Amino acid sequence: MGKSKRNSPKPGGNRAQRLAERRAALQEAEQTVARPFQGLASECDLVALREFVPSATAELKLAEGVAAERTVVLATVLPGAVSALVRAGDSPTGYVGVQVQAPSSDPAADIAASILWTQSADPGDSLAVAHAAPGGPTLADVLVTDAPLELTVHQDFDWWVPEGVQPDPQIAATIEQAKQAIMPSDRLDLGKDSIGAAWWVDAGDKAHLRWVRPESEDDLMLALARLHAAGGLNLGEGSRFAGSFRTHGLLVPVFDLDPDRHVSEWASPAAEFGDRLAEALAVETPLTPEQRRSRDGLRSRQVTLR
Structure with a gap:
């Protein structure tokens, strides 16, 4: 005899598991910061860079009291969609991305953590995912709040590689692929x-x-x-x-x-x-x-x- 339909597994998995996933999704939604960039003069541009601008950069003005050992450049997206990297050179420069692999419920806190990371990381290092500490510095603590972003808009991703440096074939292929997909x-x-x-x-x-x-x-x-x-x-x-x-x-x-x-x-x-x-x-x-x-x-x- 065949198995009773009553005891057959229901499509879509266990009901308790589905309820647990639903609760987790609701908790994540409750923790999401509704307006993460509020209070910054650059709020609207930060939202644009985060959501739909393909390629742009801006040197950040760090708040007084932040240990600014290096210049920090905000970018729409970095190679591999990492959160941050430090470019080697005579004057190492930190780069922080806003379009990243695994954003948290507070993208502004992620950016703040990435900025601080660039100040102590070794040249050549990259940060795949930013981990903002609960109750840690906010973006308003790290940046000059009333300073607008002085943006440079790019129509390609050639800025991923320092001027005069020949990229390896894999990076060059990635840049070319991204360039073909970019919308002016x-x-x-x-x-x-x-x-x-x-x-x-x-x-x-x-x-x-x-x-x-x-x-x-x-x-x-x-x-x-x-x-x-x-x-x-x-x-x-x-x-x-x-x-x-x-x-x-x-x-x-x-x-x-x-x-x-x-x-x-x-x-x-x-x-x-x-x-x-x-x-x-x-x-x-x-x-x-x-x-x-x-x-x-x-x-x-x-x-x-x-």
Whole structure:
């Protein structure tokens, strides 16, 4: 006789195991820092570098009191997606990556731990995974909080290898492979008084503008709804509002753009949109029925990135 179906293993594994995995996932979500880069002038750019900018670097300004034995350069991603490395040379330089192999629930603490590691590591060493100590220094403790990032945007990964050094064949092949996959990107220069970080990317058949904003998600969504209802949620001719995504406690509006127009041609339309958005953010009256419909529609097209 065959085995009773009652005693047959259920698909998907043991129920107790599934419940334990579910509890672990909920606990991890509870421990995740909702807005890890809050309080830093570079918050919006840090979020952009962490989530979607392919290749960029910036020399960091370390806080007073940090034992700054070496220059530290923040990078989108390092070879092998390691957390940090120290480049050998006459003046060894520390490099810290924000797109890493195994991020923790607090990426800002990971970066702080990586920065401190670069100050004592031997030239040529690399740190695969940063281990931030509970209650240890935060990124706000390690960096000058009011200093914006002075970014250098790259269209390749040649900076992985010091100038004048011939990379070994494996590294050269990795750089070439990464170069083939990279999408041209740039940060729009909207003036010193601009808010947030507006990043343009050429995706081939279309271009996009992803504008990381520092306002609370709710306030920004209400302002976007007001603009949508008034027909002003765009960057003018050749643009279309595509949606938004939530990440690291911030809301990022995304626009589809005409790919035949150069990135610099979008600076003026983006600045004008920024002015309209500021006016909408200043409105305190409740939403009208039409604006509420716009808000609900915008929320239905919203994506959350973990």
